[in-house]
Every structure is written in structure tokens, then in C-alpha cells.
Amino acid sequence: MFENLMAALPLVFTWHMALIMLACATFGLFVGAVPGLSATMATAMLVPITFFMDPVPAIAAIVTTAAMAIFASDIPAALVRIPGTAASAAYINDLDAMTRQGKVGRALGISVTASAIGGIFGSLVLMVAAPQLAIVSLNFTSFEYFWLALLGLSAAVMLGSGSILKSLMALLFGLMIASIGMDTTAGFPRFTFGSTTLLGGVAFVPALIGMFAIPELIRTLVNRDPVVPVGNPLRMFAGLGGLLWRSKTNLARGSTIGTIIGILPGAGSDIGSWISYAVSKRFSRTPEKYGKGSETGLVEACAANNSALSGAYVPAMVFGIPGDSITAIVIGVLYVKGLNPGPMVFLTSGDQIMAIFLTFLIANIMIVPLGLLAVALASQVLRVPKLALAAPILCFCIVGAYSIDSAASGVVIMLVLGLFAYLMEENGFPVAPAILGIVMGLLVERNFVTSLIKADSSLLGFFERPIAAGLAVLVLIVWITPVMLWLRGRRTEVRT
């Protein structure tokens, strides 16, 4: 490994590479910071350009763009409550609450540094142990993925501040939205009402934008809450060192959980950041703060989010199995460059692979200075009264909802789900579980149905494999506590 590292250094530290990575970082920051434009979109646009590059710069370009875009999507999440990914929806309430408390600079400072640390941790793991860790991912079949997905969904239900029952109903709503369109096992059209646009299902990005931004927009226009003082967004790093040191356990735990879940191709950063946020709350001494501006929760979930992104490259590099749409694109480019994913590539082109991992590390380090710059520019919008921002925000929502498929149907989906989300929040149904339900609906269903087929429709099969049984026990534990509390509460209520 050490020789590979030495051989990799001259491949990475060149002016050519520095220029490419800087340009791609700027591009990624721009795309990520515009609400509605996604990291996947940014990477897909880079692919034709990478055809004319050497392998290491080509992958570096994609990785830098993706890392920056995903971090940068936390900026609109904090400033105007539009999350960029389902992963950032796990901690958007904390970002939003901190902004309302005038601590926007600190919130984004935590996001920048925790993301970078998580990403660096994940990259180091990649460099040291990718082939060995990839074997772990091969112990996961549909049974394990089913339980893991259920664990992520359960975390989302339990995290809500309101009634667990209402959170559960929100989750069910999201799962039902996800089942619209052709089903993944037989291609049968479900709940499409004869519409051809719905055959492909409800696009996720318009749903995400609509369900978070539209209710906020309506409340801005209708409620006209008194203006809250905006803190200095550039006070990002004051006292941050102390906080990070105090939450070193959270950093370590978030990064570890994120990396492990990221390594599993059927899971990824969405489940990773939700589970680690839930773990963080479970072991916190101040769980009541979660969702209302918890700094430790933010640290842990941001670290998990970015470390999961690095983890996703483990099965991609070793077995050619993509964990998400960005790694799928990277695998395609690797093939084009003759670096065919597989265990052999670590031996035959060890220096190039090491160089690629080094660029992961650099990309994550670059998040800190460039992120500061982006936050400084973007947070100027906070000087404008919220009411005057309503129109441009709605415009960005339309742009984002349209761009994902270049179809106006995305705008309609955004508006319909947005209005529905407004009603949900007015009535105490949280939106976040519904979003996670939409993202993971098909994944849960596919693993559920294929597991049923494999087990000849017997539920016992779900507990036969050791890892599956372990995960099942975890899910049961998560559910037993609140159900017991609820039952006890009812009993005392009946008695009085």
C-alpha cells in the first residue's frame, strides 16, 4: 500500500489536477447551492467532458463535483428550508431552528466541518481497507436490506417531536406515493389513473422541494411571523473547535455508522444519516433538543452523510456494484478509462486507484475553505426580508422541479404535494417521514417482495440468516419501547 501511495502522489499533486479540481469544486458548489439542482445532475453533465481526460483527473472531477454539490445543498436547507437530498432532510429541522435562533453561521459552520471530517474519515477507510470491507457487503441479501431499510424508516418515525402515530401515518403516505407507477417486480401500472407521466412514478426531487419549500412559502405569505434577528452568517468557526472536541464521540460514531451503511450498496447515505441521527438522539443527554437546533445531532448526522458517500465507492470499486446514482456514473467512467472495477484493479493499477482515493481526501478537505466562501455569498439573501424572498424562492422551486426530467409535470407534482404537506404540518403530521417513505418506498417493497418469494411466502425466512435476525431484533427494540409506553399511558388513563 505504501509504494502505491508514493506512486500516487505525483499523479495527484500537479497544477493540472489542482485546476480541474478547483473548477469542478466551483461548479459543484454552484449547482448544489441552487435549490432544486441535484448532485446527480451535476455529475451526469460532467460525463461527456471526462471522456477526454486521463483516468485520475476524470474521476477526480466527478468526485469533487459530487462532494461539493452534496455539501452545498445544506446551504439552501439552512437559509430557506429547501433540502438538497433526502439525507439532509434528517437534520433540516435543526438547521432551520438554528437559523431562526440567529445562529445560521454556526449551523453552517458545523455542517461544513462535520461534513469534511466525515468525508475524510470515509476516504481514509477506502484507502486502507476497501477490498477487505467489500466482502462485508456480500453478506447482505434482500432479507438484510429489508430490515435495514425498516430500521431507517423506524428511525424517521421515532424522531418526530409529535405523536408517533401521526409520524407513522406520514411515513405510510410517503410509501404509498412511492408505489405510484409501474411496480419494480412485474412492471404493472399502479394508481396511475391512466396517466402516462405517472407510469414512471412520482419524481423524487419535485416531491422533496414541494414538501419542504411550499408549506414554508405559504406560511411566509399568510402567517407573516415577526422578523427574527439574523445573526452574522460569517461567524462560522467561533467556538467551533470546542464544540467539535466535546462531540468527538458523535463525530466518530457518525462517521463509523455512515461508512458502514455506505458500504452496503442497497442502503447509502439517505438511510445512513437518518439512522445515525436517531442513534445520536438515543444516546444524547439532551434528546429534547433534537429537531429544535441540536448541535450534536447536526454534527453526527452531517458526518454520517458524507462518510456514507465515500463508503459507497467500496462495493463500486471492488465489485462494480453501484450504491447510488453517482457511483453508477463513476463505474461507467472507470470502464471507459480501462480501470475495470474488480479486485484485480487494486493490484494491477494500485497507484491509480490510490491516486483516486487521494483526490477523495482532497475534495473533502476543500469543502472547508470553499464552503466558507459559498456560505458568505449565499447568506447575503438573509438580508432580504423573508416576504420579499417568496417570489424568487417559488421560481427556484419551479426551476428545480422542471429540470430533473425536463417536464412540466414535475411542477404539478411539486405543487400538489406541497399543498398536501402544508395541510399535514398544520395538523401535526411531520413531513420528514413522508419524504423518506417516498425515497425508500420501492427499495423496501422490492426487498420485501423478493424476500417473500425466496422464503416461499413464509415469514420465518426473514429471521433465518444471522445478520437479518440481528437487524430484526434491533427493529423490534426500536418499536417495543414506544408501544409499551403508549400502552402504559392508556392503562393509567383508563384507571383515572
Add this chain to the structure above:
Amino acid sequence: MKFHDTAIGAALVVFGIWVTITAWGFPKLTGQPVGPGTFPILLGGLCTVGGAIIALQGLRTRAPIAVLHEGWRHPGRALAALVAIGGACVLAVTFETVGFPLGGSLLMVAIYLAAGYRNPGWIVFSIGFVTTVHILLTRFLHVPFPSGLLKGFL
């Protein structure tokens, strides 16, 4: 708008039953007891049960059937929200014909007027903002945004 829990619960029960019945009619995979309907039936069933519990719990509270948030009683504010959402709907339907530069600018100007911003500067800002976004997206990111009626000018 806040509804009484019993009303919400009842709506969820009806919705859950509808999902279950619809999904019951989906074909099974060949030679399999499961199929495209299995998961929705499960969801519909859970939705019905959960809705029933919410409805029953709601019976114990004495809230009115529906309450509007105080802000909706101000005609100006309600109008602003209606203009924003209704206008966006109209824009979505006419997106390909009217195009983003014109439709987007009109929508923004309408929202500013309805929200009480009467300064003509906001009109200039709206047009400038939409045009900049449009040019950035179409020129640099190659998103095929429709120019619609302004096709010849941009």
C-alpha cells in the same frame, strides 16, 4: 387549516380501504402468491388501522371540525398565497407554450404586487432575476427550458 382528529382519522380509514381494495385487484406474479398488490395492501391495511385509532382518540377532544390559521382571515395575505400557488399552477400548465422567461416574470411580479410590494423596482428585479436564471440554465447547464413566446428574443 386545522381539522378535527376524528375527521382526519375517518378520511384516512376511507383512503386506506380504497387503497386496499384497488391493490387487491392487481395481478399476482406468475406462479407466486405475491405480486404488485402485496405491499400496497399492507400499507392500506396499516393506514386503515392507524386512521381508526386517530379517529377514536379524536373523539375525546373537543375541537371544532376545522379551524383556519388566523392569517387566512386577512384578505390581503390569503390573496398573496392564492396568487403564488394558483399562479404557479397556471404556469405549470402553460409552461411549454408561454415559456419560462415570460411566465416566470409575470408570476414573480404578481406575487410582489399581491404581497404589497408596489415599488416598480421589484418589476425590474423580477424580469432580471428570471432572465438571468433562464440564461444560466439553458446556456451553461443545458437544461432545455422552453422560451415559449419569447423564443425569438433570447
Add this chain to the structure above:
Amino acid sequence: MKMTRQHFLAGLAALMTSVALPAAAADWPDGPVTMIVPWGAGGGTDATARMIGSILEEQIGVPVPVQNRTGGSGVIGHAGIADAAPDGQTIGVATLEIGTMHHLGLTELDYTGYTPLGLYNADPAAIFVQDKSDYATISDLLTALNAASDGEMKGSGSAQGGVNHLALAGMLMAAGMPASRVTWVPSEGAAPGLQDLAAGGVAVATASLPEAAALMEAGLIRPLAVFSNDRLDIAPDVPTFTEATGHEFALGSWRGLVAPAGLDPAVADKITAALGAVVSDPRYTEFMAQRGYAMQWTTGADFEAFMTASDDRLGETLKAVGLASE
């Protein structure tokens, strides 16, 4: 903006000069040529399309943007190509699924919706087991399958009715067993199916050899036989199903470039010629060889005849498996 205005002018010009057809051929390409891919970014079809697109761009001197129109088991993208204006400014990649989706009742569209340009790749499917499995040869596996009861063994590798499902079902029927002998576990493409095999979730999986290369290299799965008429250059040690068992059977996925039906033959010839130059470009051949994709270039009427034959055979298999909607 320039793009759309040119489009508009092109449309106008085409309208006015529609009597003088040869002139249209001389005008091609008139603005960017969009290439529609019915499958997701990063997959095999997408990678080949992007490679062809980037070389075609140099050849004809206009941008060739690749559009992934995914969803609906390929229906949306395939329909997107067929529904485009037949002016040569939109082409696309059709895959084997064009011969299955209408039998499955997902769409009315079949290969007659296209003007065939050229078939550039056909990869036979192969059957895989876990490396530590007891089956040393395909005959061992068939013996075990003969002794097993229906549904005792599970297989994976594609969606229900996908090419790898049909390969397995076709193999079983060729060996005189019912297609229901192995229960099909639908997966979202070959990669997750093969991973499930490696993880011990299913007993057998079918996929093309390039798709399985990484897991084979890792020593986790191994091929027993390939469903082709001759052994493959990339895996000369793997016997064909026919030579190993004596049962006649071959099936594989294919990818071809098509344009909407009704394209002026003169324009079609011009596009085909440009694509012909692309597929002989060393960068393309090197890339295809690198990924292990079999190369060929079958154009025009021959490609059409190939699609007709493929459609008939797939229809028969689907009917036998009980998936055809008729």
C-alpha cells in the same frame, strides 16, 4: 436558445422543402442530434451510447447530447425515440426489450416503430453459480434441477420477463423441464441479481459475461455455460450450452441504433454511414473490447430482419413462461 431557434427554422425549412426530399438529406445534420437512451446513466447501454455520441459529435460537427429517459421498464425511452419527429435530429438506442414489452402488454410499440440504423452489440447470456457451489458443470446443475421439485431453487438476474429471466426459462424448457422449475426472483438489473447470488440469496443467476466480470474476477461466482452458438473470445474456457448438454438454445441481449419510423431513406443512409465510421474508430473498438462487449455492425434490412426474428422468439418464450398478455 440558439438550439431551439435552429430547431424551429429547421422545421420551417423542412416544411417548405418537403417536396424536394434529397435536399433534406444534404442538410443533415441540421443542429444537435439528440440520442435517447431508455436506461439509466452509468449502465452498460448508457456507457456505449455516450461513447458513440462523443465520437459521432466529432464526425458530424454538431453536438450529440445523450438523454436518459428511464422508467417503465424501458417503455418510456423506447416510446420517446419512436414518437420523435422523423427528421434525423433524434436517434436512440433500442435494446432487446423492444421485443418483449409489447408481448408483456406494457405498450403497443414494437420494432416497426423504428427506422433501423445499425445493430452494434449482442452479448449472449450465461448462467452462473456461486464459486463454492457443488455444481462443477452445467450437466451437474441440470441433473440437480431434474431431481428438484418446482420452485425449490431460486434464480435471479433481471426483472420479471427481462432478458436474463427468459434465458433461464428458455434453458429449462430446452432441457425438457417446465419454466416454473426455478422460481424467478426479480431484481433491478444484472448487478443486484449477481450480488444476491454471491451473497447466497439465490442458487443460480443469469447475466452476460461482461456484467459478471468483477464478481468472477473476485472468485465469488463462476459461469457454467454461455447461451450462444460459439464459444466467446473473452471466455474461451466456458462451454456453450449446446455443446455441453446437446440441447439447442441461444439467447442474449442486444443493442442497436434506431431512428423514428418514416425517416427519409437518404437521411437514414447518411446517418448509418456516419455511425459506421464511429464503430470502426479505434477509441470505440478499444472501449468495447475493454468492457468485454461483443462488437458487430449489422445495418438496414439485415438489422430489421434480426429484430423480427428476435421478436418472434421472445414472444414464444414469454408465452411458454406464462407472461405474454395475449
